Amino acid sequence: MANFVLVAGAWLGGWAWDEVVPALRRAGHGVHPLTLSGLAEKRHVPVGRQTHVRDIVDEVERLDLHDVVLVGHSYSGIPVGQAGGRISDRLTRVVFLDSNVPAEGESFVSTWWEGPAKLEDAIAANGGLWAPVTAADCAGQGLGDRQIARFTAGATPHPGASLADPAVLVRPLEELPATYVKCLLDGAEPTDDVARLLTGPRWRRIDMATGHWPMFSQPQELARLLLDAAGA
Template identity: 70%
Template sequence: MTDFVLVAGAWLDETAWDEVVPVLRAAGHGAHPLTLSGLGGKRDRPVGRQTHVTDIVAEVERLDLRDVVLVGHSYSGIPVGQAAERLGDRLTRVVFVDASVPADGESFVSTWWQGPAELQGQLDANGGLWAVPEAEEFEGQELTGEQIARFRKGATPHPGAALADPAVLDRPLGELPATYIKCLLDGPEPAEAVARLLTSERWELTTMDTGHWPMFSRPDELAAILDKAAATS
């Protein structure tokens, strides 16, 4: 049995995986969605250097999981990629779901596609928090009005300290066994940093013809890809 530890991207807590978890469990896997500090029911927990990485490692150790597939979506690819390096032989595979990937010394803010100043400006204007997107910002991502409402109801303004936290990597990320899921409605090609990693023999690419939040738009298909990733590990 594989144990999936599921970490959603910015603003989201463990409830983002509510439609994926039952499918994984029905396939015989363990499925452990995680809420990071500063979000959801943990919104009052302080966030500083490496907090989200520690959250992930601590959850694996608390549950004493041994055959682990770490799943990081969007922003959470950065702490998940770092945590994966620290799990040793507990780790089976990492799956990045349309995710950012960590680069040593870089952060989510420093690699923001519109430039670090743009995202930092948003954080500064909102008391150090990244505001939850307005409904119209989800256009073109294959989400229904009901799914957008569910997203926004469960979302928390994201702590900027996590977004600005520089990654710490002890070895090249390409050495990890990994699957990268590219959601094509959010852009047809992986980012340059991801494309470089995909040249590694240990990384594989798969695609989904959906938007950036497949746990909402296509949960069954996403669960099937995760199941396949576990089987190939």
């Protein structure tokens, strides 16, 4: 039996996995959707240095989980990649779901594709929070109207402190047993840092023919992929 720890990306809480969880549990596995501090029902919890990494490690240790399949989506690949090195004795695999990956001393903001200043300005203009995406931002990502409405209704502003938090790696990422899931509607190829990691023997790639939020657009297909990854 695996223990899936599911960490959604920016603006989302554990609720984002609601349509993925049942299939994993029916297969006999433990499933633990995690809401990070400052988001969803934890939106009033303060966020500082390494808070999201500690959220993940503390959850695994609090529940005394072993055979962990640690899943990080989008932004959450950064704290998940760091946490994976801290729970290596309990870890089966890390699944990076169309996600960023951490680099020592770098943050989500410092590697932002449009340049750090643009994201820093947006966060500062919104009181230190990154405003959620709108329905228009979801276009072309394989989401129907109902799925977009559910996503945007549940999304909460994301704490800027976590986005600017420099990564601290206690174990090189290439040493982690990892699966990278590329959602093809969000771009056919991963970023250069991910491509380099995929050349190593411990990393493998799987593609999904959907957009950046497959827990909404293809939850059953995502559940099957995660079950396959657990046995990899």
